[in-house]
Amino acid sequence: MKTRLVLWLLAGVTLGHAATENIALNKPYTLSPAPNYSYCTDPGDAQQVTDGVYSRGYFWTQRSTVGWNNAAPVFCTIDLGKVEPICGLSWSCAAGVAGVTWPECLYVLASDDKQAWTYLGDLCVLGTEGRVPREKGYAPFRYQTDKLKGRGRYVCIVAAAQPFCFVDEVEVWRGSDVGVPGALPGPKVDDPKTFYLQARIRSGVAGRLRADLAAILAQMEGRLPARSLAEANAMAAALKVQIPAYAEGLPAEQETILPYGVLHASILALHAPVLRAAGVGKPLVWQSNRWSPLSLIEVPPPGAGVETVTLDLMRGEVRGETFNITNPDEEPLDVSLAVGGLPSAANLEVCEVLFTDTRSRTPVAAALKRLSPDTKGAVQLRVPGGCTRQVWLSCRRPRCKAGTYDGVVGVASADGRLAKELTLRVRIRNLDFPERPALHVGGWDYTQGAADYYRTPGNLEAALALMRDMYVDSPWATAAVFPQGTRFDREGRLLNGDALDFSSWDGWVARWRGARKFCVFFSVGESFHGEKMGTPRFNGMVGAWLGAWTRHLKGQGLTPGQLVILLVDEPHARGQDAVIVAWAAAVRAADLGVVLFEDPTYTDPAKGDPAMFAASDVLCPNTPMMLAQGEKFRDFYRRQQAAGKTLWLYSCSGPAKLLDPVAYHRAQAWLAFQMGAVGSFYWALGCGGGIGDSWHAYAQADSEYSPYFVSPDSVMEGKHSEAVREGVQDYEYLRLLRESAGRVKASGVATAWQARAQAALTEGVAEALRDVAASNQVWQVEKDRSAMDTVRLRLLDLLETAPGSE
Numbered sequence: 001m002k003t004r005l006v007l008w009l010l011a012g013v014t015l016g017h018a019a020t021e022n023i024a025l026n027k028p029y030t031l032s033p034a035p036n037y038s039y040c041t042d043p044g045d046a047q048q049v050t051d052g053v054y055s056r057g058y059f060w061t062q063r064s065t066v067g068w069n070n071a072a073p074v075f076c077t078i079d080l081g082k083v084e085p086i087c088g089l090s091w092s093c094a095a096g097v098a099g100v101t102w103p104e105c106l107y108v109l110a111s112d113d114k115q116a117w118t119y120l121g122d123l124c125v126l127g128t129e130g131r132v133p134r135e136k137g138y139a140p141f142r143y144q145t146d147k148l149k150g151r152g153r154y155v156c157i158v159a160a161a162q163p164f165c166f167v168d169e170v171e172v173w174r175g176s177d178v179g180v181p182g183a184l185p186g187p188k189v190d191d192p193k194t195f196y197l198q199a200r201i202r203s204g205v206a207g208r209l210r211a212d213l214a215a216i217l218a219q220m221e222g223r224l225p226a227r228s229l230a231e232a233n234a235m236a237a238a239l240k241v242q243i244p245a246y247a248e249g250l251p252a253e254q255e256t257i258l259p260y261g262v263l264h265a266s267i268l269a270l271h272a273p274v275l276r277a278a279g280v281g282k283p284l285v286w287q288s289n290r291w292s293p294l295s296l297i298e299v300p301p302p303g304a305g306v307e308t309v310t311l312d313l314m315r316g317e318v319r320g321e322t323f324n325i326t327n328p329d330e331e332p333l334d335v336s337l338a339v340g341g342l343p344s345a346a347n348l349e350v351c352e353v354l355f356t357d358t359r360s361r362t363p364v365a366a367a368l369k370r371l372s373p374d375t376k377g378a379v380q381l382r383v384p385g386g387c388t389r390q391v392w393l394s395c396r397r398p399r400c401k402a403g404t405y406d407g408v409v410g411v412a413s414a415d416g417r418l419a420k421e422l423t424l425r426v427r428i429r430n431l432d433f434p435e436r437p438a439l440h441v442g443g444w445d446y447t448q449g450a451a452d453y454y455r456t457p458g459n460l461e462a463a464l465a466l467m468r469d470m471y472v473d474s475p476w477a478t479a480a481v482f483p484q485g486t487r488f489d490r491e492g493r494l495l496n497g498d499a500l501d502f503s504s505w506d507g508w509v510a511r512w513r514g515a516r517k518f519c520v521f522f523s524v525g526e527s528f529h530g531e532k533m534g535t536p537r538f539n540g541m542v543g544a545w546l547g548a549w550t551r552h553l554k555g556q557g558l559t560p561g562q563l564v565i566l567l568v569d570e571p572h573a574r575g576q577d578a579v580i581v582a583w584a585a586a587v588r589a590a591d592l593g594v595v596l597f598e599d600p601t602y603t604d605p606a607k608g609d610p611a612m613f614a615a616s617d618v619l620c621p622n623t624p625m626m627l628a629q630g631e632k633f634r635d636f637y638r639r640q641q642a643a644g645k646t647l648w649l650y651s652c653s654g655p656a657k658l659l660d661p662v663a664y665h666r667a668q669a670w671l672a673f674q675m676g677a678v679g680s681f682y683w684a685l686g687c688g689g690g691i692g693d694s695w696h697a698y699a700q701a702d703s704e705y706s707p708y709f710v711s712p713d714s715v716m717e718g719k720h721s722e723a724v725r726e727g728v729q730d731y732e733y734l735r736l737l738r739e740s741a742g743r744v745k746a747s748g749v750a751t752a753w754q755a756r757a758q759a760a761l762t763e764g765v766a767e768a769l770r771d772v773a774a775s776n777q778v779w780q781v782e783k784d785r786s787a788m789d790t791v792r793l794r795l796l797d798l799l800e801t802a803p804g805s806e
Contacts, residue, residue, distance in 0.1 A: 020120035025174035029078040037067030055168040059094035065168045073160040089176030090144035097138040117189040120150045142331035148622045162360035202379030204698030205248040223277040256697040258355040271386030275328035283418035288320040291662045291785040294365040298388040308423040316433035318396035329382040338378040339405035345399040360698045366718040420671045438733040442474035443685030448508040455692030458713035470545045471728045474517035481505040492537035497548035517563040533582040543590030560593035570601040577609035584615035605636045620648040628774035648679025654703040660779045661723035667772045669727030673734045712727040733795040740802040764791045
């Protein structure tokens with residue numbers, strides 16, 4: 001049964017009839033979960049999916065559209081009123097911009113009684129035969145087929161799209177009056193949700209192979225002569241029919257690291273003639289911006305190449321650069337990389353950039369796999385036929401004397417098809433990067449207790465080491481670190497302040513020894529130990545409890561100001577504000593010196609309770625929201641800052657691997673400097689998609705927010721985590737330059753250097769952020785990713801030549 005189910009899943013039922021009547025028109029249906037996309041959710045969602053009305057205009061801002069955010073999968077179950085023969089179905093949606101992607105699956109199931117279901121096919125497969133949605137740019141598309149063979153009163157469409165899912169209309173087409181006698185030919189399913197969980201992994205593999213095959217065939221159009229194109233199409237057809245059985249044969253624990261074995265490699269090898277037609281006649285070493293998205297089937301631009309790879313940095317920081325290797329032959333290319341001529345103190349590291357698929361089936365080149373040298377000092381990697389690989393070189397906190405060092409990277413294949421030497425130029429400035437940069441960094445890591453919040457307790461030590469390496473100095477914990485055993489008398493006096501159990505808190509603090517801030521999400525409600533907020537007893541209880549806590553942390557060598565308290569997360573309604581104000585009043589009355597933090601998510605913060613803002617010590621606006629709302633939003637928080645509030649920034653968009661490392665991750669530190677903020681935070685360090693595993697993306701239950709790659713027992717750096725670290729280092733450049741410029745200004749001697757420094761701190765920051773906008777946070781959106789590096793080098797020159805720095 002298992003084999004039969006998966007083969008049906010991948011191939012779909014292809015027996016068909018001509019489409020006739022839409023028997024779903026105006027029929028009732030249920031949606032689970034409920035629609036939640038704010039720009040189109042309205043009471044009409046209960047009728048709009050089958051009302052016969054298609055959206056006009058920008059799809060997901062129309063009230064006639066139904067939408068979800070971070071809610072995959074969606075179950076749309078239509079009641080046809082009676083058992084009907086079913087020959088077809090359509091699902092109307094749109095995608096292509098603003099992070100909206102096409103569905104990864106549209107499974108169709110039918111049932112007479114909602115107890116026993118039959119799988120009819122995947123509309124993402126059957127609905128794209130002969131026509132496919134656009135790969136780039138906004139477009140509406142209707143997935144549709146008339147090749148179903150089934151019957152039922154209830155039709156369930158299981159739709160999975162990340163991070164957004166939209167539909168404006170579903171049609172179900174009535175089949176022949178003869179119907180489908182006897183048992184239906186599709187696999188039997190007890191429950192659509194269970195079916196989805198079992199099917200999505202092999203479906204993901206098959207979908208990846210089909211998508212790559214389609215993309216290669218599209219690249220062939222206009223590049224290959226007619227005869228070659230016909231031959232390639234014949235080969236592609238022969239490979240395509242093998243996909244269902246091949247995907248079924250892969251293990252259920254298949255990792256989403258590309259390519260997926262022999263058949264996938266054969267499909268990718270079809271890209272070799274495309275590369276040769278584009279002028280890549282032999283293996284090519286070339287360079288693109290290290291932050292730009294890269295495809296396994298990338299076609300290098302005309303004239304692409306590279307002779308010198310340059311790293312320019314301070315002692316004690318981490319910076320990286322890349323080069324690519326493209327193989328235009330059908331056979332794989334085994335490459336040896338040998339680096340020589342650099343001092344060991346340069347601390348050079350060589351990584352292969354792994355290509356991985358994501359839950360939303362958008363592949364990314366982001367994971368950085370460290371390559372260990374063999375006995376001859378070289379590292380090895382394989383470039384599949386027709387594909388491109390990327391190599392990431394980084395200096396990890398070099399300790400060399402200032403100067404420029406020219407090394408060599410030998411790039412050679414054993415079969416002699418590739419032999420090239422690159423100059424690896426490392427310039428070490430006469431500057432030392434601080435071991436502890438000033439910017440506070442964190443990301444709701446929740447590593448208290450068993451460290452199992454993100455289901456990855458086995459990777460704890462590696463995760464802690466990586467976070468520290470990324471300059472995380474402000475870890476987060478949940479209320480699990482609260483002192484335990486609290487008892488109060490009738491007047492609200494704490495009876496056992498000296499006997500509270502601080503073991504969970506102590507363990508977490510010891511785990512993060514040396515952190516500058518210890519942030520705790522209190523997640524409070526309208527009472528504390530049964531006492532309603534706002535009463536004198538409530539205030540006294542909160543103050544006494546926190547007082548015992550602050551006395552304890554003083555005994556640990558900490559100060560009350562290192563305890564950062566988030567009372568209510570992302571307040572966006574006056575009721576939440578009231579809870580914050582009441583709790584803050586109790587905390588303030590105790591005068592303990594702890595820090596109250598809030599991250600309001602009012603798109604118009606002026607609509608929030610002024611008392612809530614006044615009660616907070618640290619205000620942390622959402623960065624993408626700030627970009628979207630413009631100067632009015634920024635000015636509000638600047639006024640709060642002028643009134644004495646400290647600003648931090650945070651981002652919580654996802655999935656993280658689909659976001660741009662520059663525009664989303666690195667840029668936040670530059671925006672923090674521009675806003676005068678002193679903290680930069682991301683939801684969420686270590687979050688591996690609900691299962692704690694980046695390497696099994698198809699099995700993820702939720703969006704993955706971690707900027708690095710996680711598994712239950714390991715972590716691996718990625719381009720997004722590198723971008724976070726580089727952003728922190730960029731911020732420190734700016735801070736150091738501001739300090740130097742301040743000292744020069746205080747001396748009373750005007751200099752040309754001072755004018756250049758001031759310009760770099762203002763116009764330079766604006767230049768670095770020129771292409772950062774709410775509309776281009778997604779990685780696949782084209783943008784200039786070089787500006788921050790250009791400005792960074794300018795800052796480096798200014799710091800090295802600052803008056804008095806000799």
